[in-house]
Amino acid sequence: MKxxxxxxxxxxxxxxxxxxxxxxxxxxxxxxxxxxxGVYSYMPLGLRVMNKIVNIIREEMNAIGGQELHLTALQxxxxxxxxxxxxxxxxxxxxKTKLKNGTDLGLGFTHEEPLTAIMKDNIRSFRDLPVxxxxxxxxxxxxxxxxxxxxxxxxxxxxxxxSFCHDLKEQEAFYEVVKKAYVKIFDRLGLGEKTYVTFAxxxxxxxxSHEFQTLTEAGEDTIYIYEGNNTKxxxxxxxxxxxxxxxxxxxxxxxxxxxxxxxxxxxxxxNIFNLGTRFxxxxxxxxxxxxxxxxxxxxxxxxxxxxRVMGTIVETFADEKGIVWPEAxxxxxxxxxxxxxxxxxxKAAADxxxxxxxxxxxxxxxxxxxxxxxxxxxxxxxxxxxxRWVISEKTLAADSIEIKDRKTGKVEMKKVK
Amino acid sequence: MKxxxxxxxxxxxxxxxxxxxxxxxxxxxxxxxxxxxGVYSYMPLGLRVMNKIVNIIREEMNAIGGQELHLTALQxxxxxxxxxxxxxxxxxxxxKTKLKNGTDLGLGFTHEEPLTAIMKDNIRSFRDLPVxxxxxxxxxxxxxxxxxxxxxxxxxxxxxxxSFCHDLKEQEAFYEVVKKAYVKIFDRLGLGEKTYVTFAxxxxxxxxSHEFQTLTEAGEDTIYIYEGNNTKxxxxxxxxxxxxxxxxxxxxxxxxxxxxxxxxxxxxxxNIFNLGTRFxxxxxxxxxxxxxxxxxxxxxxxxxxxxRVMGTIVETFADEKGIVWPEAxxxxxxxxxxxxxxxxxxKAAADxxxxxxxxxxxxxxxxxxxxxxxxxxxxxxxxxxxxRWVISEKTLAADSIEIKDRKTGKVEMKKVK
Numbered sequence: 102m103k104x105x106x107x108x109x110x111x112x113x114x115x116x117x118x119x120x121x122x123x124x125x126x127x128x129x130x131x132x133x134x135x136x137x138x139g140v141y142s143y144m145p146l147g148l149r150v151m152n153k154i155v156n157i158i159r160e161e162m163n164a165i166g167g168q169e170l171h172l173t174a175l176q177x178x179x180x181x182x183x184x185x186x187x188x189x190x191x192x193x194x195x196x197k198t199k200l201k202n203g204t205d206l207g208l209g210f211t212h213e214e215p216l217t218a219i220m221k222d223n224i225r226s227f228r229d230l231p232v233x234x235x236x237x238x239x240x241x242x243x244x245x246x247x248x249x250x251x252x253x254x255x256x257x258x259x260x261x262x263x264s265f266c267h268d269l270k271e272q273e274a275f276y277e278v279v280k281k282a283y284v285k286i287f288d289r290l291g292l293g294e295k296t297y298v299t300f301a302x303x304x305x306x307x308x309x310s311h312e313f314q315t316l317t318e319a320g321e322d323t324i325y326i327y328e329g330n331n332t333k334x335x336x337x338x339x340x341x342x343x344x345x346x347x348x349x350x351x352x353x354x355x356x357x358x359x360x361x362x363x364x365x366x367x368x369x370x371x372n373i374f375n376l377g378t379r380f381x382x383x384x385x386x387x388x389x390x391x392x393x394x395x396x397x398x399x400x401x402x403x404x405x406x407x408x409r410v411m412g413t414i415v416e417t418f419a420d421e422k423g424i425v426w427p428e429a430x431x432x433x434x435x436x437x438x439x440x441x442x443x444x445x446x447x448k449a450a451a452d453x454x455x456x457x458x459x460x461x462x463x464x465x466x467x468x469x470x471x472x473x474x475x476x477x478x479x480x481x482x483x484x485x486x487x488x489r490w491v492i493s494e495k496t497l498a499a500d501s502i503e504i505k506d507r508k509t510g511k512v513e514m515k516k517v518k
Numbered sequence: 519m520k521x522x523x524x525x526x527x528x529x530x531x532x533x534x535x536x537x538x539x540x541x542x543x544x545x546x547x548x549x550x551x552x553x554x555x556g557v558y559s560y561m562p563l564g565l566r567v568m569n570k571i572v573n574i575i576r577e578e579m580n581a582i583g584g585q586e587l588h589l590t591a592l593q594x595x596x597x598x599x600x601x602x603x604x605x606x607x608x609x610x611x612x613x614k615t616k617l618k619n620g621t622d623l624g625l626g627f628t629h630e631e632p633l634t635a636i637m638k639d640n641i642r643s644f645r646d647l648p649v650x651x652x653x654x655x656x657x658x659x660x661x662x663x664x665x666x667x668x669x670x671x672x673x674x675x676x677x678x679x680x681s682f683c684h685d686l687k688e689q690e691a692f693y694e695v696v697k698k699a700y701v702k703i704f705d706r707l708g709l710g711e712k713t714y715v716t717f718a719x720x721x722x723x724x725x726x727s728h729e730f731q732t733l734t735e736a737g738e739d740t741i742y743i744y745e746g747n748n749t750k751x752x753x754x755x756x757x758x759x760x761x762x763x764x765x766x767x768x769x770x771x772x773x774x775x776x777x778x779x780x781x782x783x784x785x786x787x788x789n790i791f792n793l794g795t796r797f798x799x800x801x802x803x804x805x806x807x808x809x810x811x812x813x814x815x816x817x818x819x820x821x822x823x824x825x826r827v828m829g830t831i832v833e834t835f836a837d838e839k840g841i842v843w844p845e846a847x848x849x850x851x852x853x854x855x856x857x858x859x860x861x862x863x864x865k866a867a868a869d870x871x872x873x874x875x876x877x878x879x880x881x882x883x884x885x886x887x888x889x890x891x892x893x894x895x896x897x898x899x900x901x902x903x904x905x906r907w908v909i910s911e912k913t914l915a916a917d918s919i920e921i922k923d924r925k926t927g928k929v930e931m932k933k934v935k
Contacts, residue, residue, distance in 0.1 A: 106583075106585075107585070108585060108637070108640050108641070108646065108649040108651065109640055110639075110640050110642075110646075112639075131640075134636050134639070136589075136590050136592065136593075136594060136632065137592070137594050140590050140592045141590070142587065142588065142589040142590050142632070142636065143587060143588040144587050144636075145585045145586060145587050145651075147587075148586055148587055148588050151588075166523075168523075168524070168525060168562045169562060169565055170559065170560060170561050170562050170564075170565055171559065171560040171564075171565050171568075172553075172559040173553050173557050173558070173559050173673050174591070174656065174658075174673060175553065175554070175557045175613075175658070175672065175673045176553075177553060177554050196592075196615045196616075196623075197615060198613045198614060198615045198625065199613075200660065200672075201660055201661075201662050206613075208615065208625075215553065215559070219551050219559065219561075220525070222527075222529075222551070223525050223526055223527050223548075224525070225527075229525065229527075232525040234525065234562075239591065239656065241591075241592070243617065243618055244618075245618050255592065255617075256590050256591060256592045
């Protein structure tokens, strides 16, 4: 894409009311627009990053047998009353609205209830299970405070996967499958090293659930990382515990000592949860087993917020000059910067490189604007595309282009014809 | 995909409260789930069709220079008060909600206002124009009645394109570009022959706007089609007029006579609209021209509802047995139906064909279920995939598979090794 045609402009200052680093940088670079606290529109650059994150997650959900669907935001009270989650005194972050006839509706903050209701129409016999369904869908949560930029939205995209299984054993086995898939996802997103599979509160049906917590000072959670015997793992995962569940019993369960734990700030980029029969009890979701006897369906739910992931990546890798994207999620692979000369030679050479790279399927942002070198470089640093190719009179004189790595700052000259 | 793994089931009856043919068929075949009137979830089959429609529209939007972005559903009252569209007495189909602190929010029914506000941050000089941006985004409209299935949603996906131009001339030229793109889109979607570029009310800034109206008895609109001299066109388009604007002046403008018009029911599958400076006036969106003088930006908006298109396709092509998808939007290209024998030979042969077709990149739904031939055929007719391949003991005995066209019913035998 030619940068002269990108309608967003970089800016020196973020809005004054924006306190989070991720949103400050993303707004300044033209990735997102702040509509209000916790509500951000995605501009073309931001949508490109979001789509890359979504596609990585989608590939891994499909790889474990997930079927993609798309539920609605508008929610009828029925299934939520059945589960006990309709009342604002129980769930305090509903957005509610009304039909013209006065009927109360909610805006979905999650989708266990409507999906369980859908399964009641489709699951009859043991042959119909297990089922794994997921979606990328906009959630609405009426947060009292939203100061973490795109890491905590009042309106945000979520990937939510739900499993429907014959029994606890099958459910627990799939839970482990998702755990592995999530590890792979965060590895592919560039967050693997800093992300911990973290013991968290399990609710009614399991002693623990697991959160995927990425270390960052911008995180709202506190976790404890085990730093004792560094070969010790549980099920192959490094050990971390959410502060909320840290007590003597947990330490005993995991066979570790409190003094070997280090406190750290982190953000929950994903979670996986055994729901047991909580929702199939409430909504009476049963199947007939081989003997024709009704049995309750066991469920699990598994979330990742692509926007929160995007914010976490910004927080994790940004430097004093701006954003630094990992290759897998960068809006473009190459930022081609032409420092035009009067003769038009640089433009001709840059146009050719742009055409050649594009023909090869490389995603290029081509800075063809009539701006100074200083502006182009500082914009490029702010936008954070992994590799910068610079072409100027000077590089052309050496039959070269200058290639700079955004992350390391390493520069090399590459010969061109 | 193996049909045994598709969690949705076909059903004989649609919900009793569902009166529209499109939703009845789509629910019975497992494409959508009705949450409430005008609010439908998309099941895996439905999402596949939706994505194909979306991708066709996206390709054509990109081809005319559209930049894709994604705005929010939650709307701050500010820009809407500026344009005069916040008040429920003016816009009667808002869904409204509240932040915890009592602040009123709306759920976007369209996005002229917030996008104009975004452009205020980005458009400064004549060099920044024109800009064409579009999105696929969920709209909310609090319709008093919603009886047309997925053709009139209270919550529905919309492609909305907005143009920002230097002046009226440039705006009007882009309007014609979009008109051509829309004709191409509806052609590709299989609706070209039945879709008319229809004169409709133009609002404050143009004498006419244009609706794309597809003939169907399920439509809520009435249009008049010119059937006089059938070589007569306007700008190359056949002539049609929305009932709302039909009067002597229009007839004179178009140079036609009332007796040459035939009344027909139709559904508005798209519309294009010159907005003039309506929103740039209200929100003070200006740019500096070559002389440094401030000038108002001219705008246009252009909508297509992919869900409405999907419903229209169902209404248009369905027969007494079920849905009939055009190839371009079908959830799968081939429905492979195996009528298993005891020996396992049919299964082995069908498995191989499934693997071979999949390896070639053909999207196949493989009915590997343990069901009768009658059930498999009637499900297949209902689901409506364009081509059915049947493999059975009988066809194998002739080293063949039976290939049936869903639309024409034409059957031919094809030799296989």
